[in-house]
Amino acid sequence: MAIDVPTERPRAGSNVPLSERAYRIRRHALRMGEVQGQGYIAQALGIADVLAVSYFYALTYRPEDPEWEGRDRFLLSIGHYAIALYAALIEAEILPEDELTSYGGDDSRLPMSGMAAYTPGMEITGGSLGHGLGIAVGMALGLKRKNSNSFIYNLFSDGELDEGSTWEAAMSAGSFKLDNLIGLVDVNGMQADGASHGVLDFEPLAPKFEAFNWFVQRVDGNDIDALVRAFDAARHHPGPQPRIIICDTRMAKGVPFLEARERNHFLRVEPDEWQRALAILDEGRVR
DSSP states (O other): OOOOOOSSOOOTTTTSOHHHHHHHHHHHHHHHHHHHTOSOHHHHHHHHHHHHHIIIIIOOOOTTOTTOTTSOEEEEOOGGGHHHHHHHHHHTTSSOGGGGGGTTSTTOSSOSSOOTTTSTTOOSOOOSTTOHHHHHHHHHHHHHHTTOOOOEEEEEEGGGGGOHHHHHHHHHHHHTTOTTEEEEEEEOSEETTEEHHHHOOOOSHHHHHHHTTOEEEEEETTOHHHHHHHHHHHHHOOSSSOEEEEEEOOTTTTOHHHHTSOOOSSOOOOTTHHHHHHHHHHHTOOO
């Protein structure tokens, strides 16, 4: 028997433009970064548009009940992107905004690397990269056996394309025809050891996933309209196959002086620059 799930995605606050949601996600992330004076803020700013479309257009969930069985699952494979997901969970009212100032502190529910045991709405503990897609495949198979209509969304990074486990999972998903799995890969071109293409060149990326029987789209990950179209196409694609949206993003998007800074996996922000970044973000806000 199928699990009871709504036929429509939640529309609470649907009058708020997605661009406004993305702005708020960026702002929440910057405020958390200021608390500790550090964080993977360039990645958070870059992926904010993807998170806005995910949580305020695509996902089915109940903010008051993060473990509701009928929810879509959003898996953050990239544990160090936790600051970005916390910002989205705060905006989605799954987490209260007043916890923002506890980021990275003792006894906080918002540790600097995402852990499912700590944080409502955090589906998995991301850490050692390359594991998320495999977990997503297992979850998708489990939901299939429950006759659930829910989707699994898995956000992972271009650095994880260096890991053999990612490709084993990709091959498995195609073989099992997991049409309830939507992969989101953040291609920002940077990983811990340097530029992604210089570490291990994964291009051409789209044909690789197509060869493993995925429905593939590639979009500008900072173009909200393009993302909406891609999410719609992924959810409604008729073929019995997993779907992936390759999202090319700009690190530090929305704060030009950080965008222009030398590209680095861990972007250094000086103490006096957090408030400057917030002010610039506010000035550029689309109302």
